[in-house]
Amino acid sequence: MFNFKKPRHKLHISDENDLRLSDLKPGEKGRIVEIGGSENFRHRLIEMGLTRDAEIWVDKYAPLRDPMELIVKGYHLSLRGMDAQKIAVERIA
Amino acid sequence: MNFNIAVAGNPNCGKTTIFNALTGAKQRVGNWPGVTVEKKSGHYNHSDIKFDVIDLPGTYSLAAFSAEETIVRQYLENDEADVVVNIIDASNLERNLFLTTQLIELGKPLVLVLNMMDMADEKGLQIDVDTLATLLGAPVVPVVGRTGEGIDLLKEKILRVSTEISMKARLIDISYPRDIEIEIEKLHQLIQENDVTDKHSRWTSIKLLESDQQTRDEVRLHNNGADILDQAKVSINRIEGLFKDTGRAIISSARYGFIQGAMRECVVESLVGSVDYSRQIDRVLTNRWLGLPIFGLFMWLMFKLTYDIGSIPMDWIDSGLVALMNFISDLLPNSMFASLLVDGVIGGVGAIAVFLPNIFILFLIIAVLEDSGYMARVAFIMDRVMHNIGLHGKAFIPMIMGFGCNVPAIMGTRILESRRDRILTVLINPFMSCSARLPVYVLVAGAFFPDNAATVIFSMYILGIIAAIGSGKLFSRTILKGMSKPFVLELPPYQRPTLRSLILHTWERGYLFIQKMGTVILVGSVIIWVLGYFPREVELDRDYGSERTTLTQHHDTQLADLESKFKKSVDQDRSGYHSEMIAYESSSSYLELHEQFQLLQEELSSKKSKQLYSLRQQEIGDITEQKWIGRVGKIFEPIVRPLGFTWRESVALITGFVAKEIVVSTYGVLFGVGEDVDEGSQGVISGLRSSGMTPLVALSFLVFTLLYTPCLATVAAIKRETGTWAYTIFSVAYSLGLAYTLAFGVAYFGRMFNWLS
Numbered sequence: 001m002f003n004f005k006k007p008r009h010k011l012h013i014s015d016e017n018d019l020r021l022s023d024l025k026p027g028e029k030g031r032i033v034e035i036g037g038s039e040n041f042r043h044r045l046i047e048m049g050l051t052r053d054a055e056i057w058v059d060k061y062a063p064l065r066d067p068m069e070l071i072v073k074g075y076h077l078s079l080r081g082m083d084a085q086k087i088a089v090e091r092i093a
Numbered sequence: 094m095n096f097n098i099a100v101a102g103n104p105n106c107g108k109t110t111i112f113n114a115l116t117g118a119k120q121r122v123g124n125w126p127g128v129t130v131e132k133k134s135g136h137y138n139h140s141d142i143k144f145d146v147i148d149l150p151g152t153y154s155l156a157a158f159s160a161e162e163t164i165v166r167q168y169l170e171n172d173e174a175d176v177v178v179n180i181i182d183a184s185n186l187e188r189n190l191f192l193t194t195q196l197i198e199l200g201k202p203l204v205l206v207l208n209m210m211d212m213a214d215e216k217g218l219q220i221d222v223d224t225l226a227t228l229l230g231a232p233v234v235p236v237v238g239r240t241g242e243g244i245d246l247l248k249e250k251i252l253r254v255s256t257e258i259s260m261k262a263r264l265i266d267i268s269y270p271r272d273i274e275i276e277i278e279k280l281h282q283l284i285q286e287n288d289v290t291d292k293h294s295r296w297t298s299i300k301l302l303e304s305d306q307q308t309r310d311e312v313r314l315h316n317n318g319a320d321i322l323d324q325a326k327v328s329i330n331r332i333e334g335l336f337k338d339t340g341r342a343i344i345s346s347a348r349y350g351f352i353q354g355a356m357r358e359c360v361v362e363s364l365v366g367s368v369d370y371s372r373q374i375d376r377v378l379t380n381r382w383l384g385l386p387i388f389g390l391f392m393w394l395m396f397k398l399t400y401d402i403g404s405i406p407m408d409w410i411d412s413g414l415v416a417l418m419n420f421i422s423d424l425l426p427n428s429m430f431a432s433l434l435v436d437g438v439i440g441g442v443g444a445i446a447v448f449l450p451n452i453f454i455l456f457l458i459i460a461v462l463e464d465s466g467y468m469a470r471v472a473f474i475m476d477r478v479m480h481n482i483g484l485h486g487k488a489f490i491p492m493i494m495g496f497g498c499n500v501p502a503i504m505g506t507r508i509l510e511s512r513r514d515r516i517l518t519v520l521i522n523p524f525m526s527c528s529a530r531l532p533v534y535v536l537v538a539g540a541f542f543p544d545n546a547a548t549v550i551f552s553m554y555i556l557g558i559i560a561a562i563g564s565g566k567l568f569s570r571t572i573l574k575g576m577s578k579p580f581v582l583e584l585p586p587y588q589r590p591t592l593r594s595l596i597l598h599t600w601e602r603g604y605l606f607i608q609k610m611g612t613v614i615l616v617g618s619v620i621i622w623v624l625g626y627f628p629r630e631v632e633l634d635r636d637y638g639s640e641r642t643t644l645t646q647h648h649d650t651q652l653a654d655l656e657s658k659f660k661k662s663v664d665q666d667r668s669g670y671h672s673e674m675i676a677y678e679s680s681s682s683y684l685e686l687h688e689q690f691q692l693l694q695e696e697l698s699s700k701k702s703k704q705l706y707s708l709r710q711q712e713i714g715d716i717t718e719q720k721w722i723g724r725v726g727k728i729f730e731p732i733v734r735p736l737g738f739t740w741r742e743s744v745a746l747i748t749g750f751v752a753k754e755i756v757v758s759t760y761g762v763l764f765g766v767g768e769d770v771d772e773g774s775q776g777v778i779s780g781l782r783s784s785g786m787t788p789l790v791a792l793s794f795l796v797f798t799l800l801y802t803p804c805l806a807t808v809a810a811i812k813r814e815t816g817t818w819a820y821t822i823f824s825v826a827y828s829l830g831l832a833y834t835l836a837f838g839v840a841y842f843g844r845m846f847n848w849l850s
Binding site for chain 1: 153154184185186187188216338339341345346349371372375380382384385469472473474476478486578579580581583584585
């Protein structure tokens with residue numbers, strides 16, 4: 001599904017049909033597949049516990065629709081939609 | 094004998110509460126060298142041993158991602174601390190242990206503190222403390238920081254770890270997957286063989302696998318450093334090939350793997366009876382429909398409380414100052430020293446001192462918002478708006494605070510994590526119209542727009558917001574481009590703030606305000622006093638004394654004329670009066686005449702006092718023009734003439750640099766109604782009107798007042814928070830430029846279309 005051959009570079013999540021964290025609705029749960037974006041951004045998220053295969057739960061969106069509130073590893077975290085779009089997830093029930 | 098203790102932990106883990114519980118009120122606040130990150134230190138004694146405690150900034154990691162992380166890492170790597178106390182939020186164990194794994198690898202004697210055990214209970218988490226201690230190889234102390242439960246045990250553990258060798262040697266290695274361990278071992282051996290570092294060679298090896306720039310730079314300096322870096326490159330390639338990710342991501346993920354293993358062994362999660370209270374509260378406070386109105390209500394309450402409660406002690410301070418002024422004036426009548434004390438020092442510093450209650454109340458409310466956890470929700474709710482200007486949601490708080498006073502607001506930018514965001518917020522903050530500008534608006538708008546004063550004042554506030562947003566957009570696209578950090582914000586659980594930490598927070602910030610701003614205001618006030626006081630003897634072109642005599646004589650003649658006319662009319666009238674029933678003095682025709690006479694008499698005397706008053710104003714204006722302050726005004730007059738301003742406006746604006754509200758008292762001096770004027774003073778209003786100022790010039794003056802540098806105290810705060818003169822000078826120059834341009838625009842287009850002339 002993803003091109004892992006060049007791990008040092010920004011991941012190009014090229015598949016048009018894949019699911020992003022920003023696509024999940026409040027109450028939906030996903031498992032992290034891959035994080036794109038800048039190195040600093042990826043590493044920051046991983047350090048905050050958004051590791052590959054981590055379960056992530058969309059709790060709600062802010063009153064002005066952005067950012068979103070997530071629950072990961074038992075704590076609440078907020079990300080902007082534009083950043084959540086860089087996170088590929090698979091939906092879990 | 095004394096030991097250095099460093100307190101480390103994630104943001105929101107209750108670190109400061111534990112620090113306060115350990116050290117009590119014996120703490121000092123300063124800055125880490127070179128950066129505007131607060132450095133708190135304190136000490137306590139236990140078993141006759143002194144423990145010096147440093148409260149390190151809260152960080153999620155030691156990756157040197159932010160200024161805070163760099164500080165923590167440097168402090169710990171430099172071996173200044175004897176023992177590291179790692180505060181861990183027990184209710185958020187997994188993520189908090191991420192930092193712990195790095196602290197363990199640094200190899201410092203470590204005491205782990207499981208804070209917020211009560212909240213972990215609420216969440217249904219049962220933690221096996223002994224197993225955790227064994228797995229991590231360090232003593233674990235469960236505490237509840239808010240109540241102080243477990244603090245004595247913590248002090249005991251710190252003492253033992255500091256003094257007993259056996260307690261130090263037990264740190265274990267965080268174990269990584271086999272393939273990573275092989276590479277760590279290769280690097281580890283190479284590093285030990287070459288004596289690169291004696292203490293934390295395993296930490297160095299792991300950091301090399303993470304391609305950590307700081308570690309690479311250090312290793313490169315050593316003999317065979319290049320060899321080690323070559324080996325690191327080979328190792329990184331190997332693990333990156335195996336795990337399909339960057340070295341740093343692989344190590345971080347592996348740390349979480351270790352943590353998950355540990356969690357499985359010592360944490361039991363029972364979902365029965367567990368409630369996530371914060372989530373329930375947030376169902377209302379950050380609700381899609383209710384979130385914004387509730388936030389608006391809180392902001393309104395913040396202002397309401399700040400000004401309403403603050404006005405009570407404000408009046409006390411005010412009357413206290415007046416009493417003090419009177420006392421000094423009585424004690425030292427008419428001396429220069431008395432004038433310096435009363436008009437210079439007390440008048441100037443007192444003008445700021447009356448705002449202290451407001452400032453302390455505002456700081457207290459901010460402390461409540463921060464300690465309770467609501468501040469993070471403010472960032473969550475307002476991020477969409479602030480993101481538009483290229484800022485983080487949290488930047489909304491200092492912007493709102495700016496309506497009160499820019500000085501605490503600029504100091505409040507410390508809540509922002511990125512330096513770029515801090516600088517941007519500092520630069521646009523002065524455009525938020527602070528409360529000191531209000532008296533000027535009320536005075537000028539009241540004098541020239543009596544029917545629309547509220548509209549004019551309100552539009553000043555709106556113009557300020559527009560200037561802030563516009564400048565923010567401009568800066569984030571030009572001078573502060575591309576330095577933005579992604580928005581990754583933790584929403585910590587709500588907590589009831591402790592009184593102790595509220596008082597400490599409020600006092601720390603309030604004290605800085607008193608200390609820094611008091612000195613600046615003091616110096617500025619004395620300078621303005623000197624400029625207005627000297628030279629003592631001035632030569633005037635007009636002889637006001639004789640003009641006054643002539644005026645009085647003229648009036649006396651007129652009054653005498655009037656009286657004789659009245660007598661004549663009465664005599665005439667009486668001769669034609671025939672009734673015997675009523676005395677002439679009670680007749681209606683006499684009363685009518687008398688009434689007319691009285692009216693004319695009153696008219697005459699009020700005309701007299703008005704003319705005398707206006708003469709006196711002209712005299713004082715002339716005198717002030719000859720004083721240094723007037724001469725300075727004259728020098729700058731050509732520059733402000735295109736805006737329609739005279740030397741008076743030029744003086745008022747210059748003195749307004751010290752503090753905006755001084756503009757009002759300067760006009761008081763210029764129009765000779767004394768310094769004790771407030772914005773409602775009729776003397777200044779009539780003085781302004783008769784000075785030739787048109788409503789258009791008044792509007793232009795208001796625009797200038799709104800936009801130019803608020804006060805010296807703000808300049809000092811900008812210097813303090815940005816840490817450089819460059820941004821400070823830029824801020825002053827930019828706001829002066831913007832003020833001049835917009836005020837000129839108002840004057841120019843106004844004249845062109847004949848508005849308000």
